Amino acid sequence: MxxxxxxxxxxxxxxxxxxxxxxxxxxxxxxxxxxxxxxxxxxxxxxxxxxxxxxxxxxxxxxxxASLARLCALLVVVVLGAYACFWNLAAQNVTGDEYIYVTAGWQYVHGDFAANREHPPTAKYLFGLAQLLGGQGALAPRILVGLLVLGVAAIIFFWLKREAGWWAGLASAAFWLLMPRANAGDRIDRLALLEPVMMFFAVAALFAGWRWARTGKTWMLAVSGALLGASVTSKVSTIALVPAFLLLPYLFTGLRRWRPAVRANLIWLSAFVVTAVALYLPMGMRSAIGYMLKVQDGQNVNGHDIPIAGHIYRFAPWWGNFWFLAEGIGVAALVVIVVGVALAIWLRPDKLIAYLGAALLLLIVFYTIAARIALPHYYYAWTPLLVILAGLGYARVAQRLRRPVSVSLLAVAALVALVAAVQFTVVVAQDRPTGIARVSDELRSHGVGDGPLLAVGMMPGVYVPYPALNISEDPSRGPFVAVVVGDDPRFHLDPTLKRLLKNERSRFTVITLDSLQLWVPHGLVEHGPTGFVLSS
Structure with missing residues (x-):
């Protein structure tokens, strides 16, 4: 019975x-x-x-x-993670890069592979498929990216749960979901950019490789190679991780038993190459890779003007990406991460720490030495590995240090991380369209009719995602019904336009839109033989 x-x-x-x-x-x-x-x-x-x-x-x-407490904690993290990934997702502006990738993805799924060939295609395939399912525009790809961010959190949870304990896995996943990662919108992975897709596949590949090392299941090795193939064909930066995968078998076999390690390398490389070739074939592999290498080499040779720490650099200093990291995640979260990584290396530098540390070091070397330019979102490639290593570090504090010391250290780290997470959740709640996205409504409210707008003091990527504005930096497109003035120090105003705005200010209605100014003339702005003038 x-x-x-x-x-x-x-x-x-x-x-x-x-x-x-x-x-x-x-x-x-x-x-x-x-x-x-x-x-x-x-x-x-x-x-x-x-x-x-x-x-x-x-x-x-x-x-x-205890089990009920775990269930409640897991539900809280899932709900907060969903909030961080999806709440108010359509509010923030479409960025220039995002517009390019989303538009290219839409064209790719319709058989046109001419756009954005300077980057690999896989992430844009996914953006195109998302638009087929959810409608054309940036929102569906952003939802896809949010799902991938949740996927990284799930990988972190299951990985660290096995290696460091249930609570270590959950805390690390929660920190990943709620950690600020700014410099491109309110958070980099709330936009449809290439980096979140690239790093989802990279983290999944690292996890699959480690599971192969733990279980000996050959199919996990092939899955790892295929996943990194998908990562590299989303954005080429993670090609730097290949040595970490090739060295992984030797961590377990040693140099004396080299035959099993070589066999594992061949299986992994075969899956990696086959996947990369298959994903590149639709857009013409040889021509696409050749064009990509040409453009990327040109950027390394010619540089890219970018403001870092209040100065304009054509070639980024070696510390440029570290500056963006500190600026993007905030000093509080950075301290939590740095201390956690240091503890992981100091307390128990085992094979897992060596594996993840090698992967992180390879990415740091790639972005600080191999790449001569730095953009505000490049540091994103480091963040998943930093979170995993920090999670392992704090877990080992609980395991190896005496209770008063470990409890105090963990409590301080948790409090600092909580402050950073709360600040980010407030940012998400307050997110709204800014600057250029508000121009159309402001013009309508002031009774300005349809007509071309002049853009000055800003990158084209600011206004290109809004083609309905009929906005351009070309003076010959006038006369203009309004002038939109940005604050980008890399772009200087035409002297005659600057003089006109200063001397004839009383004949303009000036509207401040966040970091932009909208100058609505009592007439039209034209560009003549002597420069810009105001006509009635």
Whole structure:
């Protein structure tokens, strides 16, 4: 009877979060131990107890408080993660790069591969497919990126749960989901950029490679190679990770047993190459890669003007990406990460730390030495590995240091991380269209009719995503019904326009739109032989 009753209980009585117990009375709850998770009944040891167990007439699921706490914590993290990834997602402006990738993705899924050949195609394939499912525009690709961010969190959770404990996995996943990563909108991975797609596949590849090393399952090795192939064909930067995968087998076999390691390398490389070739084939592999290398080499040779720490650099200093990292995630979160990574290296530098540390070091070398330019979102490639290493570091504090020291250190780190997370959630709640995205409504509210707008003091990427504005930096497109003035120090105003705006200010209505100024003339702005003039 007892056995049949155990089998008849629903799955949730054993799986999560409770264990099942067969009892005949309330007193039997204390007499017989509960079943383990998974429904395996623990039999009483003595013969008398065995006979008593046969008399059990009904089953009661017993909920463990610790398991209930885990379930509640997991639900809180999932809800907050979904909020961070999807709430108010359409509010922020479409950026120039995002517009290029989303538009190219739409064209790719319709058979036109001419756009944006300076970057690999896989992320743009996914953006195109997302638009087929969710409608044309940036929102559907942003939702896709949000799902990939949640995917990285799931990988971090399951990876660290196995290696460092359940709570270490959950805390690290939560920090990843709620950590600020600014410099491109309110957070880099709330936009449809290439880096979030690239790093999802890269983190998944690293996890699959580690699972192969732990289990010896060859198919995991092939999956790892295929995933990195998808990462590199999303953006080429993660090609720098290849040595970490090739060195992984030797961490377990050593140099003396080189044959199994070489065999593993060949399997991994085969999956990597086959996947990369298959993903590149639709756009013409040789021509596309040749064009990409030409453009990327040109950027390295010619540089790219970018403001860093208040100065304009054509070739970024070696510390440029570290500056963007500190600026993007904030000093508080950076301190938590740096201390956690240092603890991971100091307390227990095992094979996992060596594997992840090598991967992180390769990416740092690529972005600080191999690449001579730095953009505000490049540091994103480091963040998943930094979070995983920091999570391992704090987990080992709990395992290896004395309780007063470990509790104090973990409490301070948790408090600092919580402050950073709260600040980010406020940013998400307050997100709204800014600057150029507000121009159309302002013109309409001031009764300005349709007509061309002049853009000055800004990159084309600011206004190109808004073709309906009919805005251009070309003076010959006038006369203009309004002038939109940006604050980018890399772009200087025409002297005659600057003089006109200063001397004839009373003949303009000036509207401040965040970092932009909208100058609406009482007439039209034209460009003549002597420069810009105001006509009635």
């Amino acid at each position: 007892a056995r049949d009753s155990v089998r008849a209980l629903p799955w949730w009585a054993f799986r999560w979060p409770a264990a099942g117990m067969c009892v005949g009375s309330v007193d039997d709850i204390n007499r017989y131990p509960p079943a383990r998770a998974g429904g395996r009944h623990r039999e009483p040891r003595s013969r008398g107890a065995q006979q008593s167990a046969e008399k059990l007439t009904y089953c009661v699921p017993v909920t463990r408080p």
